[in-house]
Amino acid sequence: MAKLTIDGVAIEVPDGTRLFDACTQVRGEALPHFCYHPDLSIAGVCRLCQVEIEGAPKLTIACNTVVRDGMVVHTRSERVRRAARQILEMHLINHPVDCPICDQAGECGLQDQYMIHGLYASEVAKSDKVLKLKAQPIGPHVILDKERCVLCSRCVRFCQEITKTGELGIFQRGDRAEIGVAPDRQLDNNYSLNTVDICPVGALTSRDFRFQKRVWLLRSVPSICPGCATGCNIRIDHEGGQVWRLRPRRNDAVNGPWMCDTGRLEYKRLHAGDRLSRPLVRRDGELREVEWREAWPELEQRLTAGKGKLALANPHQTVEELWLFKRLAGLFCGEDLTAGCLAGSDAAEGDQFLLDADRSPNRAALARLGLAARAPAQAAAQAVAGAPVLVYGGDPALADPALAAALGAAELIYFGTRLNATASRARIVVPLAMWAEKAGLFLNRQGRLQALRAAIARPETAREDWRFLAELLTRLGAGPQPATLALLRAEVGAAFGLPAAQDLDALPAEGLVLAPVTGAPAGGGR
Amino acid sequence: MPRDDCRILSARFGRRDGHKLAVYEADGGYRALRKALTSMTPVAVRDEVKAAGLRGRGGAGFPTGVKWGFVPAGASTVYFMVNADESEPGTFKDRWIMDYDPHAMIEGAILSSYAVGARLCFIYIRGEFGWLIDRVQKAVDEAYAAGYLGRGILGSAYELEMLVHKGAGAYICGEETGLINSVEGRKGQPSIKPPFPAVQGFLRQPTIVNNVETVAAVPYIVREGAATYRRHGTEKSPGTKLWSVSGPVRRPGVYELPLGLPFREFFTQDLGGMADGEELKAVIVGGSSVPVLTADEIMGVNLDYESLAEAGTMLGSGGMIVVPSRCDMVELIQVLMHFYWDESCGQCTPCREGTGWLHKIVKRLRTGAGAPSDVELLERVCDGMMGLTICPLADAAVMPMRSFLQKFRHEFVALAHRPEIAQPRSRWARQTNEVVR
Numbered sequence: 001m002a003k004l005t006i007d008g009v010a011i012e013v014p015d016g017t018r019l020f021d022a023c024t025q026v027r028g029e030a031l032p033h034f035c036y037h038p039d040l041s042i043a044g045v046c047r048l049c050q051v052e053i054e055g056a057p058k059l060t061i062a063c064n065t066v067v068r069d070g071m072v073v074h075t076r077s078e079r080v081r082r083a084a085r086q087i088l089e090m091h092l093i094n095h096p097v098d099c100p101i102c103d104q105a106g107e108c109g110l111q112d113q114y115m116i117h118g119l120y121a122s123e124v125a126k127s128d129k130v131l132k133l134k135a136q137p138i139g140p141h142v143i144l145d146k147e148r149c150v151l152c153s154r155c156v157r158f159c160q161e162i163t164k165t166g167e168l169g170i171f172q173r174g175d176r177a178e179i180g181v182a183p184d185r186q187l188d189n190n191y192s193l194n195t196v197d198i199c200p201v202g203a204l205t206s207r208d209f210r211f212q213k214r215v216w217l218l219r220s221v222p223s224i225c226p227g228c229a230t231g232c233n234i235r236i237d238h239e240g241g242q243v244w245r246l247r248p249r250r251n252d253a254v255n256g257p258w259m260c261d262t263g264r265l266e267y268k269r270l271h272a273g274d275r276l277s278r279p280l281v282r283r284d285g286e287l288r289e290v291e292w293r294e295a296w297p298e299l300e301q302r303l304t305a306g307k308g309k310l311a312l313a314n315p316h317q318t319v320e321e322l323w324l325f326k327r328l329a330g331l332f333c334g335e336d337l338t339a340g341c342l343a344g345s346d347a348a349e350g351d352q353f354l355l356d357a358d359r360s361p362n363r364a365a366l367a368r369l370g371l372a373a374r375a376p377a378q379a380a381a382q383a384v385a386g387a388p389v390l391v392y393g394g395d396p397a398l399a400d401p402a403l404a405a406a407l408g409a410a411e412l413i414y415f416g417t418r419l420n421a422t423a424s425r426a427r428i429v430v431p432l433a434m435w436a437e438k439a440g441l442f443l444n445r446q447g448r449l450q451a452l453r454a455a456i457a458r459p460e461t462a463r464e465d466w467r468f469l470a471e472l473l474t475r476l477g478a479g480p481q482p483a484t485l486a487l488l489r490a491e492v493g494a495a496f497g498l499p500a501a502q503d504l505d506a507l508p509a510e511g512l513v514l515a516p517v518t519g520a521p522a523g524g525g526r
Numbered sequence: 527m528p529r530d531d532c533r534i535l536s537a538r539f540g541r542r543d544g545h546k547l548a549v550y551e552a553d554g555g556y557r558a559l560r561k562a563l564t565s566m567t568p569v570a571v572r573d574e575v576k577a578a579g580l581r582g583r584g585g586a587g588f589p590t591g592v593k594w595g596f597v598p599a600g601a602s603t604v605y606f607m608v609n610a611d612e613s614e615p616g617t618f619k620d621r622w623i624m625d626y627d628p629h630a631m632i633e634g635a636i637l638s639s640y641a642v643g644a645r646l647c648f649i650y651i652r653g654e655f656g657w658l659i660d661r662v663q664k665a666v667d668e669a670y671a672a673g674y675l676g677r678g679i680l681g682s683a684y685e686l687e688m689l690v691h692k693g694a695g696a697y698i699c700g701e702e703t704g705l706i707n708s709v710e711g712r713k714g715q716p717s718i719k720p721p722f723p724a725v726q727g728f729l730r731q732p733t734i735v736n737n738v739e740t741v742a743a744v745p746y747i748v749r750e751g752a753a754t755y756r757r758h759g760t761e762k763s764p765g766t767k768l769w770s771v772s773g774p775v776r777r778p779g780v781y782e783l784p785l786g787l788p789f790r791e792f793f794t795q796d797l798g799g800m801a802d803g804e805e806l807k808a809v810i811v812g813g814s815s816v817p818v819l820t821a822d823e824i825m826g827v828n829l830d831y832e833s834l835a836e837a838g839t840m841l842g843s844g845g846m847i848v849v850p851s852r853c854d855m856v857e858l859i860q861v862l863m864h865f866y867w868d869e870s871c872g873q874c875t876p877c878r879e880g881t882g883w884l885h886k887i888v889k890r891l892r893t894g895a896g897a898p899s900d901v902e903l904l905e906r907v908c909d910g911m912m913g914l915t916i917c918p919l920a921d922a923a924v925m926p927m928r929s930f931l932q933k934f935r936h937e938f939v940a941l942a943h944r945p946e947i948a949q950p951r952s953r954w955a956r957q958t959n960e961v962v963r
Contacts, residue, residue, distance in 0.1 A: 044718035045873045047914050058913045064718050086910030090879040123903055128886045150875065170713070170872070173696075175882035177872030 004071040019065040020049055023075050031075060032084050032113050034091070034200045035152035036063040039256055040161055043153045046091070048113070050083045051075045059083055085117045093124040094175060095201075096134075096147045104202030106215040110150070130175050138180075139167070139187030141207050141261055142196060146178045149203035155179065155195035162258065163353075165189045179203065190260045190355060197247060197257075208265060209245045221455040222249055224442050226316060226435040227263035229356040229363060231444030231511075234259060236267070236436055236455035243267040243436055243456060253510040254448065260355045267436065270456075274419045276431035277459035287419075287429060292461070298428055300475055302388055302413055308332040310382040310410075313341050313371050314394030315360035317465065318440025318452060320485065322362070322369050323492045324469035325392050329371075331476055332390055341366050342396045343373035356445055361435075365443040368496065368517060376400030385409035393432075397421040415468070431462040438464055439485060441492075441504060448511040449504070532758045532766045534746045535739060536782040538627045545661055547668040550629040556674055558745035559633050562640060563682040566748070571641040575744060577752035579764035584609055584700070584737030585813060585843045587831050594642050596724035597732045605733040606644035607709070608635050608741050610651040610662075611693050611700035615814035615865055617845030619768035620738035622780045624651070624658045627742065628665035632688070634741035636674060637748055639686050642734050647688045650705050653695040663690045697869035701917045702735035703727075704871065715871035716917035739768055759785035763830035767841070771797060773848030774804040785830040792829060800850065807851040808933070812842020814862050815922030817929035818849075839929075854949070855934040856941055859927060860888045866923035877920035880911040884927055891941045894948030901938045904931055 003012050006026040013022045021038075024030045034046035042064050050059035054072040059080065062073075074080060091110060099105040132146035156168045156179065167187045171180045181187055187195070196206045218237040225232040225246065232255035235247045246267050248259035279295035280287040290298075311329035313322055341363075350357030366373070374382075376399050383389045383406035390413045397404040398421045407425050414426035423429050437458035441449050458464065466488060470481035482488035489504035496514055498504075504512075538544040538553060550556070562571050576591025597604055608631065612620040623631055631649075639647045649666070651659050666688050669675045677685045691709055698704045699714040706728045708714035727733025743765065747755045756764040763785035769792075771778045776798030783792060789809075793799065800806050806821040811829075817839040819827070827837045834841045849858065863885040872878040887904055890896045908928050911920040931938060941948055 042718065043873075044916060045875065047874055047876055050914065061718075064720070083910075083914060086906075087876055087914060090875045090883075090910055093879050093883055123906075124883065125886075125890075128883065128890075130882065151872065151878065153873075173698075173715075173872045174867060174870040175872065175878050177878060 002067045002069045002071070004067055004069065004073065006073045007075055013067055015067075017067045018063065019051065019060075019067050019071075019073065020062040022067050023051065023062050023073065027075060031062055032088070032116070033063065034109055034150050035154060037154050037157075037198055040154060040157040040198075043157065046150065046152050047087050048084055048091075050080060050087070052077050052080050084113075088113050088117050089123075091150050092122070093128075094130040094147070095150070096129070098148070102145075102148065102202035103205045103210050103215070104148075104199075108202060109200035132178055137207065139192050141192050142187050143205050143207050143210060144179060145203050145205070148201050149179050150201055151177055151179070152200060154198045154200070155204055158191075158195055158198060159187070159189070162194070163189045163191050168195075190262060190351065191258060191353070193261050193264050194248070194258050206245070213239055213244045218244060219455075221453050223436070223453045223455065224361065224450045225259060225263040225266060226361045226442070226452070227260075227266040227355075227359060228350070229358040229360060229445040230255065230354050231361055231442050231448065231450050232259040232263055232354060233450065234263075236453075238436070238455045241456050243270050251510055254444065254446070254450075255354055258354060260351075260353070262355055270434055270436050272418075275434075275459070276417055276419055276423065276429060276462065278431055278461045280419075280423075280426070280429035280431075282427045287424065287426070295428065295430070296475065299413070299430065299472065302411060302428060303332055303390070303472075303476060305411070306387055308388045308390055309384050310379060311340075311390040311392070312379060312394070312396055313366065313392045314345060314396075315341060315358075315363035315366050316346075316435070317393050318362065318438070319365045319369075319443060319449070319492055320440050320488050321392075321465045321469065322365055322371060323488070323495065324466055324473065324481070326369050326371060327478065328469060328473055328476075329390065331473070331478055332388070340372040340374050342379060342394065342399055343375050345394060345396070345399060358445070361444065362442045364445060364447055365441075368443065368514070376403045379403055380406040383407055383410045387411060388413060390415075391422055391426075392416070395420040395422045397425055415465075417462075430468065431459070432465045432468060433458040433462060440466075441489070443514065444511075446513065447516065448513045449507060450511040451507050532784045533782060534755075534758070534766050535623065535627075535630075535742055535768055536780070538630070539622055539780070540626065544626050545628050545665060547629060547665065547672060550627070554749075555629050555745075556633055558749035559636055559674060560680055562637055562748050563680050563684055568641050568643055571637060571748060574752050575641065575747055578747045578755040579752075579762075580740065580743055580747060580755070581763070581831065582737055583739035583743075583767065583844070585614065585815070585840075587841060590736060590740055593724060593736075594638070594734060596722065597642050597734065598725060601643065601732045603731045604642050604644045605728045605731060606635065606639040606642055606647040607702075607705060607728070607733060607735045608647070608649040608738060609700060609702065609705055609735050610649055610655070610658075610738045611697075611705060612655075612738070612843075613652050613695075613697045613700055614843045614845050615862065616770065616772055616810060616847040617813045617843040618770040618772075619780050619844060621655060621658060622768070623738050623742050624655070624662055628662045629669065630742045630745060631662075631738050632665055632669050633674070634744035635688065636669075636679070636686055637744045638734070638736060638741055640684055642732075644734070645686055647686055648691045648709055648728075649688065650691045650693055650699070650709060652693045652699070659690060659692055666690055696871075697865075698871045698917070698919060701919070704917070705735055706733060713871075715873050718916050760830050760832070762832050767829070767844050769829070769844045769846050771846045771848060773846075774801040774850045775799065775848050776801050778848075783829060786833070787829050789827050789829055790825050793825075797848075800848075805851040806848065807853060808849040808855070810847040810849070810926065812840050813845035814847065814865065815918075815925060816840040816842045817925050818933060820933050855930055855937045856888065856892050859930045860885070860892050862926055863888050863923065866919065870919055870923075874915040874917075874920065876911045876914045877923075880907055880920060881923050883907050884923060891938060892948060894941070894945035896942045896945060898939070898942045901931065901935070901942055904938070
């Protein structure tokens with residue numbers, strides 16, 4: 001441990017701590033900085049985090065300094081403030097100050113520092129500004145504005161150190177220096193949008209989000225990416241009932257501060273056109289919209305008409321939903337429990353970093369709840385013609401032609417959000433909520449429980465999944481069901497063998513890792 | 527006329543075929559190496575250089591033996607690099623060594639490599655020195671052929687490979703970490719310190735980088751001993767220094783002087799005073815990066831590290847630029863500011879943006895487009911650059927700029943207040959073929 005004094009406050013930090021981080025601890029806010037990033041190597045080029053260390057003749061950058069016992073540091077002295085102000089001015093002299101048309105406005109390091117230091121009068125002649133290229137697409141998702149760039153090199157280091165793809169570099173020197181893409185390359189790795197996140201200014205912007213929304217209008221909800229089994233922690237930025245972008249949220253046990261582009265663009269499917277909003281019932285061969293009061297009796301009648309042979313869930317539903325679904329399937333299929341999920345669904349190519357080959361967020365929960373995977377052919381064999389079949393979410397009809405035919409011939413009941421190949425073969429379709437419209441838990445590939453939170457409202461006529469399932473169970477005579485999500489989670493927690501004191505409404509920040517189940521199906525049903 | 531009483535580095539300047547191995551050997555060359563390899567341990571060589579008080583001649587003046595001592599004890603892989611990226615404006619001394627006496631540098635590099643435990647040595651020569659690269663490469667080949675390089679040098683267990691590396695003509699590669707990055711094949715720009723190269727340099731191994739002139743003094747020190755070396759110079763600035771003198775003096779050129787010599791004596795006796803019709807206005811004494819001294823100031827100083835520091839400037843590289851009174855100081859600083867703007871590597875913000883800004887303001891003043899506030903603005907920009915960057919290039923631009931503003935302020939103020947007196951076309955440029963951009 002090292003004892004040091006920062007701004008008159010004595011603190012003790014572990015040996016090897018970066019002075020930058022020790023300063024943050026004391027100040028309650030980080031020193032001004034552009035190039036420092038805790039997950040990247042130290043560049044030391046923005047020169048903004050200069051502090052005064054007693055005994056050192058010059059100011060020292062805190063990001064490249066390791067604490068020493070007995071250090072006396074000043075971060076708010078007049079000398080430090082003046083240096084920060086002067087260096088900030090240097091950052092600004094060739095900046096175009098085109099904030100009114102810049103997507104970074106509102107979350108821009110230059111703007112923030114400018115407000116702190118109050119450099120209201122520009123001393124640089126307009127004609128003295130160095131002009132550089134603006135709005136150059138450098139990859140499928142990212143656009144570069146060289147004028148706005150402060151050359152902090154975070155994006156370059158990200159591509160060298162995190163993705164190890166090395167697409168970006170700094171070309172030329174002096175005030176002609178600029179970020180660029182290596183010859184014959186594009187910034188086309190699947191993590192390219194992280195460069196937009198770490199860019200402290202508006203030099204790198206997302207081609208997807210560009211010009212869509214002013215960031216100060218956005219509201220942000222912490223949630224979990226539904227794109228794959230990794231379960232990256234995210235923020236859902238939404239406004240006006242619409243999600244505008246997803247951003248990674250730091251969880252060092254899962255995704256660090258990053259997420260992949262595939263996951264980031266997952267939100268687009270929320271607003272795709274084939275959304276189910278009202279119950280559908282097949283009449284005269286056509287699926288027709290009906291009111292819920294008409295749908296309920298139809299649903300009850302179909303679910304109790306005969307013993308179902310097949311109830312298929314899918315790994316995009318939350319833990320709580322699957323828990324209730326399993327209960328429903330027990331009722332529906334009786335002792336002859338053939339509930340499960342489709343094997344091999346959502347399989348794609350993964351990478352060695354965050355994107356998992358399993359593009360579903362909750363497959364581990366299926367396994368833990370005993371909703372075993374079955375092959376499409378097996379499922380097709382169980383979907384007996386004329387007998388009721390229950391499918392909850394997903395699109396199994398798309399997985400296999402034989403299964404599609406079998407589902408079409410059976411009395412198919414579909415709960416879901418999309419009018420897809422499966423829904424369009426159903427006798428009755430129940431509209432439920434999408435992932436950004438509901439709360440729930442996902443169990444990721446590490447066996448870590450993480451919480452999904454509702455960001456936007458579902459269509460008024462669609463139901464929140466767990467409430468619908470609970471009501472349906474009650475109507476079917478399964479007795480009283482949990483009246484709140486908290487009570488439902490308590491049931492799930494008990495089933496998972498968690499202590500009663502474990503409140504699943506308040507998971508630890510890094511999520512809750514469940515102890516492996518002995519005797520659980522190996523491989524989690526992948 | 528070079529002084530005959532202290533010719534350590536320049537003894538062989540002008541010697542016919544002096545760059546050839548046979549002539550160098552006939553003049554006593556490689557005797558120091560033989561002595562070291564047969565009778566001295568590496569530590570003994572280092573201690574001798576430390577005792578001699580030899581200081582880095584590239585500009586910083588850091589004690590060479592002390593620098594060598596920073597290599598961690600027991601380091602298994604150490605590299606040695608000779609910094610021959612001589613590109614400080616006004617400095618042209620190392621090229622004389624490489625031109626006339628390349629073997630002195632090579633012998634010094636072998637001795638230095640031996641002292642620090644290096645088995646691979648680079649000689650990093652700036653790209654514009656095409657003919658010197660050929661000359662040094664030939665000398666290295668000769669040294670290999672004669673067994674001064676390679677395995678088992680002079681029958682000892684010591685082995686050393688030496689590579690001549692051609693730079694691409696960037697001033698910043700003369701900064702030691704920029705040089706190391708350049709040799710590694712990276713962009714030539716300095717690295718943040720710590721770690722220092724002596725601990726973690728080339729390929730993350732301990733690396734010592736020394737200037738050509740520093741290295742070339744080592745054979746003499748090893749051969750004659752520290753005490754003999756210290757007979758020259760002063761107590762705190764021992765030995766001799768090469769000075770490259772440019773400007774309208776009667777005898778410009780490269781001179782070797784004992785440190786501590788009064789400038790007045792050097793100026794009147796060696797340089798022969800100003801050329802006919804010229805009057806001394808100022809001297810930039812240690813290469814373009816140091817504060818300028820006025821004629822009055824320079825006449826009172828001695829040419830050694832301490833006296834020059836006391837006078838508010840630095841010995842630097844010994845690139846002495848003599849400025850005549852007909853020279854427009856604003857124009858001169860414009861040339862220098864153009865240089866630093868052009869050569870800034872661009873990684874640190876204060877330097878990247880500041881050098882360009884300084885150049886633009888000075889240029890504006892010079893062309894009659896300036897405003898009275900520009901003089902204060904120049905000072906403010908300097909404040910935002912000095913001491914705030916990874917390497918000293920920003921400081922190197924600020925030091926002359928500030929001293930010009932301080933000592934020749936009236937010339938800046940006159941231009942700012944009376945832009946009509948501006949002479950965008952340069953008298954000076956016509957005389958020196960200097961391109962003023």
